Amino acid sequence: MSAAPARQRSLHHGNINPRVKDAKYAVRGELAVKAESIRRELEKDPSSYPFDHVIFANIGNPQQLDQKPITFFRQVLSLVQNPDLLDDSNAEVVKKLYPEDALERAKWLLKAVKSVGAYSHSQGAPALRGSVAKYIEKRDGYPADPESIFLTAGASAGVSTLLNVMARDPKTGVMIPIPQYPLYTATLALLNARPVEYYLEEPSHWSTNTTALYDLHAKAESEGTDVRCICVINPGNPTGASLPYKSIEDIITFAAEKKLVIMADEVYQTNVFIGEFVSFKKVLRDLQANVPGKYDNVELASFHSTSKGMVGECGQRGGYFELVGFDPEVVQEIYKFVSISLCPPVGGQCLVEMMTNPPKEGEPSYDLYKKEYDDIYNGLKTRAYALHEAFKNMEGVESQDPQGAMYIFPTITIPRKAVEAAKKDGKQPDEFYSMELLKATGVCVVPGSGFGQKEGTWHFRTTFLAPGTDWVGRIVDFHKQFMDKYRD
Amino acid sequence: MSAAPARQRSLHHGNINPRVKDAKYAVRGELAVKAESIRRELEKDPSSYPFDHVIFANIGNPQQLDQKPITFFRQVLSLVQNPDLLDDSNAEVVKKLYPEDALERAKWLLKAVKSVGAYSHSQGAPALRGSVAKYIEKRDGYPADPESIFLTAGASAGVSTLLNVMARDPKTGVMIPIPQYPLYTATLALLNARPVEYYLEEPSHWSTNTTALYDLHAKAESEGTDVRCICVINPGNPTGASLPYKSIEDIITFAAEKKLVIMADEVYQTNVFIGEFVSFKKVLRDLQANVPGKYDNVELASFHSTSKGMVGECGQRGGYFELVGFDPEVVQEIYKFVSISLCPPVGGQCLVEMMTNPPKEGEPSYDLYKKEYDDIYNGLKTRAYALHEAFKNMEGVESQDPQGAMYIFPTITIPRKAVEAAKKDGKQPDEFYSMELLKATGVCVVPGSGFGQKEGTWHFRTTFLAPGTDWVGRIVDFHKQFMDKYRD
Numbered sequence: 006m007s008a009a010p011a012r013q014r015s016l017h018h019g020n021i022n023p024r025v026k027d028a029k030y031a032v033r034g035e036l037a038v039k040a041e042s043i044r045r046e047l048e049k050d051p052s053s054y055p056f057d058h059v060i061f062a063n064i065g066n067p068q069q070l071d072q073k074p075i076t077f078f079r080q081v082l083s084l085v086q087n088p089d090l091l092d093d094s095n096a097e098v099v100k101k102l103y104p105e106d107a108l109e110r111a112k113w114l115l116k117a118v119k120s121v122g123a124y125s126h127s128q129g130a131p132a133l134r135g136s137v138a139k140y141i142e143k144r145d146g147y148p149a150d151p152e153s154i155f156l157t158a159g160a161s162a163g164v165s166t167l168l169n170v171m172a173r174d175p176k177t178g179v180m181i182p183i184p185q186y187p188l189y190t191a192t193l194a195l196l197n198a199r200p201v202e203y204y205l206e207e208p209s210h211w212s213t214n215t216t217a218l219y220d221l222h223a224k225a226e227s228e229g230t231d232v233r234c235i236c237v238i239n240p241g242n243p244t245g246a247s248l249p250y251k252s253i254e255d256i257i258t259f260a261a262e263k264k265l266v267i268m269a270d271e272v273y274q275t276n277v278f279i280g281e282f283v284s285f286k287k288v289l290r291d292l293q294a295n296v297p298g299k300y301d302n303v304e305l306a307s308f309h310s311t312s313k314g315m316v317g318e319c320g321q322r323g324g325y326f327e328l329v330g331f332d333p334e335v336v337q338e339i340y341k342f343v344s345i346s347l348c349p350p351v352g353g354q355c356l357v358e359m360m361t362n363p364p365k366e367g368e369p370s371y372d373l374y375k376k377e378y379d380d381i382y383n384g385l386k387t388r389a390y391a392l393h394e395a396f397k398n399m400e401g402v403e404s405q406d407p408q409g410a411m412y413i414f415p416t417i418t419i420p421r422k423a424v425e426a427a428k429k430d431g432k433q434p435d436e437f438y439s440m441e442l443l444k445a446t447g448v449c450v451v452p453g454s455g456f457g458q459k460e461g462t463w464h465f466r467t468t469f470l471a472p473g474t475d476w477v478g479r480i481v482d483f484h485k486q487f488m489d490k491y492r493d
Numbered sequence: 494m495s496a497a498p499a500r501q502r503s504l505h506h507g508n509i510n511p512r513v514k515d516a517k518y519a520v521r522g523e524l525a526v527k528a529e530s531i532r533r534e535l536e537k538d539p540s541s542y543p544f545d546h547v548i549f550a551n552i553g554n555p556q557q558l559d560q561k562p563i564t565f566f567r568q569v570l571s572l573v574q575n576p577d578l579l580d581d582s583n584a585e586v587v588k589k590l591y592p593e594d595a596l597e598r599a600k601w602l603l604k605a606v607k608s609v610g611a612y613s614h615s616q617g618a619p620a621l622r623g624s625v626a627k628y629i630e631k632r633d634g635y636p637a638d639p640e641s642i643f644l645t646a647g648a649s650a651g652v653s654t655l656l657n658v659m660a661r662d663p664k665t666g667v668m669i670p671i672p673q674y675p676l677y678t679a680t681l682a683l684l685n686a687r688p689v690e691y692y693l694e695e696p697s698h699w700s701t702n703t704t705a706l707y708d709l710h711a712k713a714e715s716e717g718t719d720v721r722c723i724c725v726i727n728p729g730n731p732t733g734a735s736l737p738y739k740s741i742e743d744i745i746t747f748a749a750e751k752k753l754v755i756m757a758d759e760v761y762q763t764n765v766f767i768g769e770f771v772s773f774k775k776v777l778r779d780l781q782a783n784v785p786g787k788y789d790n791v792e793l794a795s796f797h798s799t800s801k802g803m804v805g806e807c808g809q810r811g812g813y814f815e816l817v818g819f820d821p822e823v824v825q826e827i828y829k830f831v832s833i834s835l836c837p838p839v840g841g842q843c844l845v846e847m848m849t850n851p852p853k854e855g856e857p858s859y860d861l862y863k864k865e866y867d868d869i870y871n872g873l874k875t876r877a878y879a880l881h882e883a884f885k886n887m888e889g890v891e892s893q894d895p896q897g898a899m900y901i902f903p904t905i906t907i908p909r910k911a912v913e914a915a916k917k918d919g920k921q922p923d924e925f926y927s928m929e930l931l932k933a934t935g936v937c938v939v940p941g942s943g944f945g946q947k948e949g950t951w952h953f954r955t956t957f958l959a960p961g962t963d964w965v966g967r968i969v970d971f972h973k974q975f976m977d978k979y980r981d
Binding site: 345 | 498499500501502503504505506508509510511513514516518520521529552554555556557562564567568570571572574575576577578583586587589590606607608609610611612613614615646647649650653657658659660661676679680683721722749752753754786787788789790791792800805806807808809810818819820822823826829830832833834835836837838839840841
């Protein structure tokens, strides 16, 4: 008996879902894969590169870069994971390890969720949503309803949910900023919906040109696109910009007039270094109070996360979104959609609760919490400015003020000879630059093409999360050598 | 100035994504919503119903029904959340609370993930995947490759990923068992792909009729459906059946001949009460070893979860899938797809590691682990049989042997008068029966129509997770009264 010929596979690159193939997510793209392989090479042979470790500045992942978690949060999370510690029989020993308010909080959370190992309500445990509502109320000065809050596995899951619900057909258009965090374009590609790209104005701190929004909207509609939503990332990713009150007002007015849902990605709301964060919800409520009728029923979904800010707990996958002005029948469909995934991680839900209801003045954990929080904030701010200063002094590089978020997104003028070298290498010029940077310094960034940028301009996004400033010096040196090699 | 008329909303039920509207997920459907509202009513007025609490037997959520978590798992999870406990300065106190192997495991996990608050590799932390691979090797007697294992947020996320990647266009067909866990039909509805339904044979323990698979496949293809995959749930949900070796062999042969991907949902692999679990991977490797050529490149994705079995940690959202025989380019697309969601919860990943690498004989935590594991297993088995016996003795009810999983799915003969009452109420007869059961006993089940069933037959699914057997008695009493009221 001779063997049968090998069976052909069912799935190959030519016959899988083309929308999956179209989706691009550069944050974990080619550069990141190369960085990971360099990291492994260095483990085997520390002399294989002119640096001793890779710095993953491609992704806002604070604890991967040694940011310490907030002690109170982790104490409580460890208690809810091990309720035996709350047993009276362990009280004497446990009080040496845990402050009283951590024990109290853990008991309260366990009452609310029963067990972190049980599925919760698909929208998140009701009592925890209550804490989120109070946080929003305090932040904005307007009421918030726990029934309109959905806890999520990070903000990404929430963004995906909303886009899923509104993507009716291939004509569905969603206005997204360029540059943008690629979750938006990737999800729209998966849903076969159209991104309608509005370009942020780099010279004026990546501001939003509202007049241009109206023009773009008219153009898209005239081309048959059914524009349903405008997404705003504030503070900006990758831009690091922070929107002033007036811009938010203008965007809401635009959305009100054009009957668009607003998706406000506000995950960096506490990462603001210049000026003050104002939420879309607050500005919307102000407008509704001041201008009767026009702003009624404006549909706003705003997103927050435990991954960013001074919390930085990316791996715990906590987040929430608040719906304002949505049709109750649509909210029901959103609920059904999330129920198919059962529930967000319950530990992450507990963390959302603590992020929005941290220790208060006078409570045992407050001083340490405050110190840790401020130290992280100040560290981020210091590094943001150090990086910004370095970029400003680099030949052909321009960098907007570091207003917020965790990123700087400088423009780089790439010399003609380098553009040609990139072409030979089959790469975009900023991909080429970023790859050379990685190989020379171990610093992994994301090329601007991963976020979108005005044609003929080149950028990269770097976080300012890595400790120290030594790596900034390495970037400066690399850039000088790159320019010396390729200068026109 | 008079107020402007209220703005119309952008989104209403008539213009959202119709695929979201089409998706159905009865496990958290109308019955579950009613059960939750009864629970709240009872909180306010304990005399409002003839029972004092609701039993959520609609969902496999063990810890919601008082199943205790495995101590070792929770000890380690609490340590990885609070690494300060591993600090030398706390060693004296901590050793009173934690056994040595829990401390060691936590240190090892933290070395592997750095922090549970950091994003991991999108496929899951490599070292943890190594433990999963070893578990599979030991289970099946064949090698497993950590690079082919994807850690996930529960098995549901993995199932959704695979279906996303293969759903090329509206002609894409995926064979699913009927009755099925509604994740499959819901996800296919979202993807606008076609479920191709194969009916399990109730009288012979919900077995799979392989001849019928060939006929159904031919029919679907002749109708223009591009059948790409067959899904199998083993042990079965909602059926509670466990597939014998020969059936698995036949299904693999069918898939090999018809060039189909096999999705094997094996989340109940340790919940087997009659016979022994055999994995699709093992049978596939056996076939490949025995029959050269024919079974090469058979594409198998098998799913497992920390939510079921004796682990029962639904809220932690841990799971994995293993890919066998997939085209490397397709694997790359799967990787990109999951990277858009960044990573599964890192705490859940640690739990997957422990589920697949529990304490071993001779280690300090082994005895307790073994006792807890066996107690849960025996408790489930006892209750499964008790429920099965009760069903067997109920008028017009038939129940297959409780072979596995967490469910019993009895047939109920619903009298003509009850069918008419249901019709008046705008309900399917099994929905009507289940709603009456809920209101009379507080036991929430899921009607068979939520899973699919042969036309003219009626079922419901109940878990056997609730402690005690008092509630079984309540079902028996209800059924008798129901029959007395409606008997023909």
